[in-house]
Amino acid sequence: MGKLDGKVAIVTGASKGIGASIAEELAKEGAKVVVNYASSKQGGDAVVERITKAGGKAVAVGADVSKPEDISRLIEETRKAFGGTIDILVNNAGVYGLTPLEAITPDEFHRMFNLNVLGLLLTIQAAVPHFPAKGGSIINIGSGAGRSGMAGMSVYSATKGAVDTISVALGKELGPKGIRVNSLNPGPVTTEGAADYAPFFEQMKSQIPLGRIGVPKDIGTAAVFLASDDSSWITSDAIFVAGGFH
Numbered sequence: 001m002g003k004l005d006g007k008v009a010i011v012t013g014a015s016k017g018i019g020a021s022i023a024e025e026l027a028k029e030g031a032k033v034v035v036n037y038a039s040s041k042q043g044g045d046a047v048v049e050r051i052t053k054a055g056g057k058a059v060a061v062g063a064d065v066s067k068p069e070d071i072s073r074l075i076e077e078t079r080k081a082f083g084g085t086i087d088i089l090v091n092n093a094g095v096y097g098l099t100p101l102e103a104i105t106p107d108e109f110h111r112m113f114n115l116n117v118l119g120l121l122l123t124i125q126a127a128v129p130h131f132p133a134k135g136g137s138i139i140n141i142g143s144g145a146g147r148s149g150m151a152g153m154s155v156y157s158a159t160k161g162a163v164d165t166i167s168v169a170l171g172k173e174l175g176p177k178g179i180r181v182n183s184l185n186p187g188p189v190t191t192e193g194a195a196d197y198a199p200f201f202e203q204m205k206s207q208i209p210l211g212r213i214g215v216p217k218d219i220g221t222a223a224v225f226l227a228s229d230d231s232s233w234i235t236s237d238a239i240f241v242a243g244g245f246h
């Protein structure tokens with residue numbers, strides 16, 4: 001008997017990295033999972049295959065969650081695949097990049113804010129009407145950078161600070177519907193997308209009390225906690241999974 005038996009979950013940006021691990025960990029606990037991707041159909045299909053082989057249920061759905069029309073389709077395809085309701089939404093899709101002050105451009109600002117902030121808000125807006133009357137859990141993947149701010153990453157840090165604030169505000173707004181909203185904030189985690197940051201992560205290692213860089217499963221298992229009834233009195237909050245690094 002899994003902690004998420006019978007639940008339907010959407011994980012955005014789940015074709016690789018942290019999102020893929022979240023999808024797999026939710027499925028291990030019995031959730032039926034929609035594995036969203038933007039362009040890596042192959043990656044999405046591979047995650048679905050791993051889940052299915054392990055005895056779980058999943059489908060891959062391609063949708064750019066910075067685009068309202070794609071978000072609507074993602075919600076509709078979820079409902080078609082697994083019945084009417086959505087119990088768990090994990091907003092994980094995100095982009096990051098170095099933007100020292102002199103390199104900030106309107107295009108780069110909008111690329112990050114359109115997905116990390118606006119896309120997250122619009123996905124929540126589209127999903128909430130399909131949560132059951134008893135509520136559910138929304139998990140927004142932020143970052144340690146949202147609180148600490150990273151030199152050379154002011155735009156990215158600002159998007160993740162916004163994710164924390166949105167989680168607090170929407171936790172209050174959606175609490176009466178029984179929908180919990182929290183941010184889950186990783187420290188440095190080795191992923192496909194973060195491969196270029198490996199030397200930088202190595203430098204950070206000496207400042208991480210638990211002495212290692214994170215792996216996607218560190219975040220996946222924390223997401224199970226926030227998705228399940230084990231966290232039934234936690235909302236409008238932020239959990240940091242970062243080996244003690246702040």
Ligand SMILES: NC(=O)c1ccc[n+]([C@@H]2O[C@H](COP(=O)([O-])OP(=O)(O)OC[C@H]3O[C@@H](n4cnc5c(N)ncnc54)[C@H](OP(=O)(O)O)[C@@H]3O)[C@@H](O)[C@H]2O)c1
Binds near residue numbers: 036115185186187
């Ligand atoms: N890695 C870290 O150290 C770290 C630390 C703190 C926070 N985070 C946060 O954790 C999340 C995942 O990071 P990661 O390192 O696992 O990233 P990643 O390896 O680059 O994977 C990103 C995922 O997001 C998807 N994606 C990108 N743009 C999308 C869009 N417009 N619509 C739908 N999906 C989209 C990608 O799909 P395609 O493959 O199809 O493009 C991919 O599945 C992000 O929100 C990131 O900010 C990461």
